[in-house]
Amino acid sequence: MAELPVVVVGAGPVGLAAAAHLVERGSTPLVLEAGEQAGAAVRQWHHVRLFSRWAELVDPAAERLLASTGWQAPDPDGHPTGQEWATRYLQPLAEVLGDRVRFGARVVGVARRGRDRVVDAGRDRVPLTVHLADERITARAVVDASGTWSGPNPLGGDGLPAIGERAAAARIGYRVPDLDDPAVRSRFAGERIAVAGSGHSALTALVAFAELAAAEPGTHVTWLLRRGRLGDTFGGGDADQLPARGALGRRAAAAVEAGHVRIVTGFRTRAVEAAADGLVLVADDGRRLDPVAEVVALTGFRPDLSWLSEVRLDLDPVLQAPRALAPLIDPNVHSCGTVSPHGARELTQPEPGVFLVGMKSYGRAPTFLAMTGYEQVRSVVAAIDGDQAAAGRVELVLPETGVCGGAGVFDDPAGAADGGCCGAPVEPVAVGVGRPQD
Structure with missing residues (x-):
């Protein structure tokens, strides 16, 4: 299977970063993007300015790949809009990857070749098959970086559409x-x-x-x-x-x-x-x-797991995130302002060679940073390449939010909402001017 491509689902920031890391390690990526352009989802919020700086929005392996073409990195301290992120970074990255990125290629399923999810025999000895509407692609591994943009949560307070919400969709x-x-x-x-x-x-x-x-x-x-x-x-x-x-x-x-x-x-x-x-x-x-x-x-948003129904996943029942990652990101209990950098160890699934990364890996949890995704795919690609030492290293320090307190998603009469494990929450300060961000 070493000669087969690694299929990356999604040509957004994290998916293209995964492809850059694969190229750097001499593996063959094949990025399948349902949209017609790199960063198709990012372009839909083109007018929003990010609160991360350019220095935090460009993956190191991707930057090295782009540098070989003469690409000039933007001002590292600038804050781009979604449109600028897509046109100045994601599009050039897709172009240098060339035919290793396919647009208009919607993945509708992933399975183990010749076996549904029930079959044990020989499962670890056969490749994966990635299903498009009228095509099957044999893959060594699948990195799902498809995000959650297509799955916004409803207005209804119990996680399902409110009565009359669908009828009022025009407004x-x-x-x-x-x-x-x-x-x-x-x-x-x-x-x-x-x-x-x-x-x-x-x-x-x-x-x-x-x-x-x-x-x-x-x-x-x-x-x-x-x-x-x-x-x-x-x-x-x-x-x-x-x-x-x-x-x-x-x-x-x-x-x-x-x-x-x-x-x-x-x-x-x-x-x-x-x-x-x-x-x-x-x-x-x-x-x-x-x-x-x-x-x-x-x-908020939620992941589409429907097309992964024939592979074996171990997901947290609350967040729909990889079980080992969920305790680090659960908004009911997570506090102290930051998430520990993590990678292949937390993202590995029971199905060999299948990884959820990027926003998809967070399930329903909020507040994902691009640099978190870049660290994820660096580690995951190293694991796919058999470099367990690199996969296990931590090569990222995440910025803290300054917010300390869990149970923010619902009132907690026991007091967790008043500070969680770390004391009182930070009080808002109604002064100052910044940039609109997401």
Whole structure:
């Protein structure tokens, strides 16, 4: 099987980094991307500025590969938009990889050749088969870097769509809107808007909507939080080791302080009702909001595991992340601001040669950094190459968030939400100016 390619699913930042590491080690990658361009998902949030710097957004092996073409690295201290990340880095990287990247190639299944998931006999002696609609590709290993962008969580507070949510789909968005687009801006200007979610995407949207409210009279923004209090929602502020991430929280806090955003806490949406003047959101405790014209649901993402049904996976039952990784990233208990660097040891599955990396490896957990994915694929590719020493090394130090406290996803009457294992959460500081990020 050593002569077979390693199939990488997804030509996003982590998938292309995996391919660069494979090339550097003399292996043959084949990147299969469902979209028509490198970074297809990144291009869909093209208007959002990242809080990571260029220095943290370029994989070292990819940079070495690009350097051979004369590629000039951007200013390491700059913060690109999604569009800049895609056009200045991901697209050139895909081009240098050449025909080792195939676009318009949607993977619909992965299996062990000639064996479904029930069969034990000879399983470790035959290759994997990667299924496209009308093609089968034999592979030495499969690195799933397909991400979670195609699986946004619903507005409903129990993980399933709220009553009436699907019927109201024309007025509910699940992405950060581009308010620099005149058509999009005119849709929201002067309207009542509800934003649901507490992560970085929600903060980014709130900052943008607050600026719209300041410029367009009649624009009202209601921020829906499932948790019962703000707590550490605004992040770590000046204590965040990614300064732009801390600045995002400060800008969101400033928008609230300025009166541009009204906060409703403990609101877990049960139903969406159509009204003459918009949509009425109903909470599971019976509260009803005033009608809004639009809802922006930024409640996270979840992985699509359907096309991995015939390979053997060991996933955490809560997060749908690799079982060994889950305790490091579980938002119910994870605290102290950072995730330990990890790699092949935590990502190895019962199915030999199958790895989930990047956002896909986090399952439903939030706050993934590109450099986490780059460290993952460095280690995974080393393991595929048989270099267990390199696979086991830690070659990354992650920046801390400055936030310390678990149980942020739901009120914990025992007090975990008030500081977890590390003391009180960081209080928001409603000053300062930063960049809109995700």
